[in-house]
Amino acid sequence: MTNPTAISFGYPRTRVAETDSWLVLVRPKQPTFGALVLICKESVEAFSQVSPAAFADLRTAIDGVERMLGEVVAYEKINYLMLMMVDKDVHFHVIPRYAGTREHEGLTFADAGWPAAPALGTTVDLDLDAAERLAGVLARAWSAA
DSSP: OOOOHHHTTTTTTTEEEOOOOEEEESEEEEESSTTTEEEEEEEOGGGGGOOHHHHHHHHHHHHHHHHHHHHHTTTTTEEOOOSSSSSSEEEEEEEEOOOEEEEEETEEEEETTTTTOOTSSSSSEHHHHHHHHHHHHHHHHHHHO
């Protein structure tokens, strides 16, 4: 069963990849190009409740995320933010960080917070169709890696 957090971030249309325990989705509100949400598939609302198997599988998910975003975004740093204030299921916001801008489908994606904390309130807001297209680009990079 898909958790409410995944649904709120556009699953299944925003799905990039999936491991045994984690979903990788495009974050429709993009503070930087390629921003993702990494969501635990287990029904848990506290990081301490994640099973040992899901913790081990997190390594697989992170390896895939960093390889894929390195290829597509060419990030300089990467931030994993576990906020869980609105969406209660265990998840991370994955924010690739870079100086300058990135271009995609005629849109310019700046990292407004660089080199400090990410500016989550400054975003390029993708509609569901655009988020789905970006998910496809990232999914192809995930599969090729």
